[in-house]
Amino acid sequence: MKSYVEFKNGRPCICIDGEFFAPLAYTTYFEEKGEYSDFIKSGYRMIFVNVSFTDLPINNFTGFTPFRTGVFEGDVPDYSEFDGTVNRILAECPQALIFPRINIAMPRKWIKNNIYETVETPTGRRESLCSDLFRRDGAELLRKLVSHVRNADYAANIAGYQLCGGITQEWMHHDLFGSFSEMSREKFRERMNEKYGVSDIPVISKEDFSSGNYNETVSRYGEFCCEEAAKTVEHFSKVLKEYINNEQVAGVFYGYNAFVSDYIFGLHGLRFIIDSPYIDFFSSPCCYDENRNLGFDWGDMLTVDSLKAHGKLYFVECDIRTHLTRRMQDSRPGKYPDGIYTLEDANGNKTVWCGPDTRELSLSAIRKAFAHQLTKASGIWWFDMWGGWYHDEAIMSEMEQIKNIAEATIDKNSENYPSAQAVVFVDEKAYLNIPRGSHLCNTVNHTRVRMGNTGIPFDLCMVEDAEKVIHRYKAAIFTAASPSDEGEKALEICRKQGVPFICTTDEKPFYTVSELRDFLALSGVHCYNADGCVVYCGGGYLAIHSVIDGNVKVTLPGKYKVRPLLGTEFTETETDVIELEMKKYDTAVFELIR
Numbered sequence: 001m002k003s004y005v006e007f008k009n010g011r012p013c014i015c016i017d018g019e020f021f022a023p024l025a026y027t028t029y030f031e032e033k034g035e036y037s038d039f040i041k042s043g044y045r046m047i048f049v050n051v052s053f054t055d056l057p058i059n060n061f062t063g064f065t066p067f068r069t070g071v072f073e074g075d076v077p078d079y080s081e082f083d084g085t086v087n088r089i090l091a092e093c094p095q096a097l098i099f100p101r102i103n104i105a106m107p108r109k110w111i112k113n114n115i116y117e118t119v120e121t122p123t124g125r126r127e128s129l130c131s132d133l134f135r136r137d138g139a140e141l142l143r144k145l146v147s148h149v150r151n152a153d154y155a156a157n158i159a160g161y162q163l164c165g166g167i168t169q170e171w172m173h174h175d176l177f178g179s180f181s182e183m184s185r186e187k188f189r190e191r192m193n194e195k196y197g198v199s200d201i202p203v204i205s206k207e208d209f210s211s212g213n214y215n216e217t218v219s220r221y222g223e224f225c226c227e228e229a230a231k232t233v234e235h236f237s238k239v240l241k242e243y244i245n246n247e248q249v250a251g252v253f254y255g256y257n258a259f260v261s262d263y264i265f266g267l268h269g270l271r272f273i274i275d276s277p278y279i280d281f282f283s284s285p286c287c288y289d290e291n292r293n294l295g296f297d298w299g300d301m302l303t304v305d306s307l308k309a310h311g312k313l314y315f316v317e318c319d320i321r322t323h324l325t326r327r328m329q330d331s332r333p334g335k336y337p338d339g340i341y342t343l344e345d346a347n348g349n350k351t352v353w354c355g356p357d358t359r360e361l362s363l364s365a366i367r368k369a370f371a372h373q374l375t376k377a378s379g380i381w382w383f384d385m386w387g388g389w390y391h392d393e394a395i396m397s398e399m400e401q402i403k404n405i406a407e408a409t410i411d412k413n414s415e416n417y418p419s420a421q422a423v424v425f426v427d428e429k430a431y432l433n434i435p436r437g438s439h440l441c442n443t444v445n446h447t448r449v450r451m452g453n454t455g456i457p458f459d460l461c462m463v464e465d466a467e468k469v470i471h472r473y474k475a476a477i478f479t480a481a482s483p484s485d486e487g488e489k490a491l492e493i494c495r496k497q498g499v500p501f502i503c504t505t506d507e508k509p510f511y512t513v514s515e516l517r518d519f520l521a522l523s524g525v526h527c528y529n530a531d532g533c534v535v536y537c538g539g540g541y542l543a544i545h546s547v548i549d550g551n552v553k554v555t556l557p558g559k560y561k562v563r564p565l566l567g568t569e570f571t572e573t574e575t576d577v578i579e580l581e582m583k584k585y586d587t588a589v590f591e592l593i594r
Helices: 036-041 080-092 108-113 132-151 182-196 216-243 304-309 359-376 393-411 428-433 439-451 463-472 485-497 513-522
Strands: 003-008 011-016 019-021 024-027 046-052 097-103 160-164 249-253 281-283 313-318 379-383 422-426 458-462 475-478 501-503 534-538 541-545 550-566 573-582 587-593
Touching: 003 249, 011 313, 011 393, 024 393, 036 080, 036 393, 046 080, 080 097, 097 132, 132 216, 160 216, 182 216, 216 249, 216 428, 304 313, 304 458, 304 463, 313 359, 359 379, 359 393, 359 534, 359 541, 359 550, 359 587, 393 550, 422 439, 422 463, 428 485, 439 513, 458 463, 463 475, 463 485, 475 485, 475 513, 485 501, 541 550, 541 573, 573 587
Parallel strands: 024 046, 024 379, 046 097, 097 160, 160 249, 249 281, 281 313, 313 379, 422 458, 422 475, 475 501
Antiparallel strands: 003 011, 011 019, 534 541, 541 587, 550 573, 550 587
């Protein structure tokens, strides 16, 4: 089976053996609780299946691991957990398209024998993402696992791969501190001498990274953290792509530059690998802003429109909680301590792990997540994390409709439809210019969340792409109070081309919804709704997520035939104004037709 990412009608698709597929998939951590049958019956064929080198924790702070078997923990590789899940899926759906989701994490024996190449975490030592030995030995284990997959009876159903690693499988350093160790510090000193010609590097300690502290050495170490993590991600992708003769797509978690502000996590190296020929798609969850409450845009964790500008697919993890979401401890009784991933905090307030109270609100949450990605031309894998979150007839009916809509986008020409007229620029290197823990670290998240309630759709791009994309927009918003050199260049590009812009600054780090909306409207950007509703529009589709009870009015930038798709009984008509009676937190999705 051969696969690759191709843009068709302006939308990235996965082409498998000559057939185009909308990137829409299902996965779960707890395969014994997974609702494979439900999704298969609803027409889903693309399924991610988890497998790991080890059963050590994927979260070194809580000790959580979903894996009951580590393939390489014993003297003989044990593929039974992965093989069993794949065969269970194929027994029900022989045409399933399987994507192994491989956790590249070293087994206990390797950790014990290579202490210098590891870092300390609250639950024990783990491999350093800076380690060349980890890259070498991890690559060998990766080849062994993939060799097994390619020689198995189910090999003809393998459509692509996703490579995971680091804490929570998202390629963050296991200690959330840049793999801080003597080995990494020595490597950093070598890098400073090689890259900057600086040999007299002061000894740095964790205290130097305390909130409020800042100096150039600490900043350079942050850059090093991100480069090393990115280098590791690309290294394993290269190993995989070469081993499979570049015949199938490969993707990674990485690049959360529009969500995670702390550079020592290692996630701000997207610029180094965005053009990598070994990476076909990047992934991250939809954002957890505002505790995933309804009424807000759960935005993208990375600069999705830069990905598209560089020919990459954004395959988003939509781990949408529902009224059926329960404690993970109830899904696997006796496996996990009660104190982790709780549904309520110490004060009795709902946490991000708790879903909406009702089926109706659950449907709206799912619909909202889908609408965001539909209008952004991104892929989705529904992450039924503990299993059973979507085991509901109404939800699965919605999932089937979502699949049908996504498949219909493949042949829809997305040109000459309304698109974002505003761009929010993210400057990932600018995080290195401010102290950790500073309020200025929050400017990106704050701006992105508030933009979601302006009633004005917007794009997210890296400052390095300003010259390539600025012609699309009527106005720009810059989120770095202390921009990098590339950020300064992007500002100058806007000045030269006469594109209005505003910036966050030390004096004005945060803008309100009204301030953002007023600036954009004065710059000639079209506002669809001024009542605080979330509006998505792109590629010939539009969605409304209401924050009020009553009449909701959305003004289009021109006349279109408006066809209802989900969440509304609106009558198809040609119009430039959509008016609906909506309940608070309802979501309605439409197709625009010329």
